[in-house]
Amino acid sequence: MDFIAIDFEIANNKLDSACSLGIVFVQEKKIIDEKYFLIQPPTLVMDPDFSKVHGINLVDIKDAPKFDKVWNEISYYFNKENYVIAHNAQFDMSVLKNCLTTYSFELPEFNYICSIPISTRACRGEGIGNSLKERTKRFGITLNGHHNALSDARACAELVIKSIETKRRRSIHTYLSTFPSIPVRSFTELKANSTFRQGKGNFKKIKVTDITATTESFDANHPLYNKNIVFTGELKAFDRRDAMQTVVNLGGKIKSGVSGTTDYLVVGKQDNKVVGESGMSSKERKAYEFIEKGKDLKILNEEDFKLIIGEHSSVNS
Incomplete structure (x- = not known):
């Protein structure tokens, strides 16, 4: 062969x-x-x-x-x-x-x-x-x-x-x-790994560029419309990809990192082996720094996120 x-x-x-x-x-x-x-x-x-x-x-x-x-x-x-x-x-x-x-x-x-x-x-x-x-x-x-x-x-x-x-x-x-x-x-x-992405929380990393809207009709009055949303941590109630898909179907924009243009940071459960004893990821720390500088950036926990997406969520069905 x-x-x-x-x-x-x-x-x-x-x-x-x-x-x-x-x-x-x-x-x-x-x-x-x-x-x-x-x-x-x-x-x-x-x-x-x-x-x-x-x-x-x-x-x-x-x-x-x-x-x-x-x-x-x-x-x-x-x-x-x-x-x-x-x-x-x-x-x-x-x-x-x-x-x-x-x-x-x-x-x-x-x-x-x-x-x-x-x-x-x-x-x-x-x-x-x-x-x-x-x-x-x-x-x-x-x-x-x-x-x-x-x-x-x-x-x-x-x-x-x-x-x-x-x-x-x-x-x-x-x-x-x-x-x-x-x-x-x-x-x-071979120097073999023994675990797969230990502590990462996600089996396969999701590229934000892979998430595109499956609808052409958006509600311009929805709080996520035309907003920049970043995710950090593991969501327990639903799949990360499904959550991202819901956001873009509401007209939101998924971003990979927190910046001065971020509108919402959705925070899931963090792995202390990765983020340390503080339990706070680098994205969350950066978000608080922007808030202290007067940026209008909102930090949402999983329940807050679930409420804000409301009945539009495919992950709630």
Whole structure:
């Protein structure tokens, strides 16, 4: 094989909690085989925020094989003969290494590559984002079922194939010879993370530019109309993305940071491991500084926010 592309999805913040795995096999720039596994994590704890992203629930994995059974079936693919490629490889390789450690397996010796620098060489200077969604769109690759492990592994494989074809190389091997600056790393030397974005509170970071209005009719009298709104902390009653969508559908503008033009700061629950003993984020501290300078900036807790959006909220339905 030229290479295999893999993608893991996890059940919770611990990186040994793999709940699905997709593997795609590529030979002579063609996908020749695929495998998909649902996996029962070491503990049956499914974080609902993670479940919202990949769509896997406890009922789907409670009778699935554990990682040790899956590894016994696939381990012989992970050797020096095959490159293993993943999009944002640090994450997937960390999941693999944590799972192997949890089940006391000897670490296999193979080399892995991230598809981000691979695809960057094929579209250098274009300024596109690093996400799998943005990269596949750039190359005209259909990404169906994003965050399904097999769909993402297939998209990663197709992204690498398109990159090789764009530069008119014969294989991943000649591509790497052409671009020797692409990092090829040893799995046994990986410094693996053990948790996923510890203390961040959100599974996937939401880009404010991704939130656009789904209506063209706005109430100009609504208190959020044409106002700049910033969020900080974790909202308990509803999903952050849904809350942001409600704001823009009311004519509001979502901003990523507090500034002199901010009208509202919505404050959720903070993680003291991140913000410290004060329990106050840097956004909230900055907001109070602006208020002390006489800026008309309002700080809303979750209940205040719920009241101000009123009956317009999709998250209340």
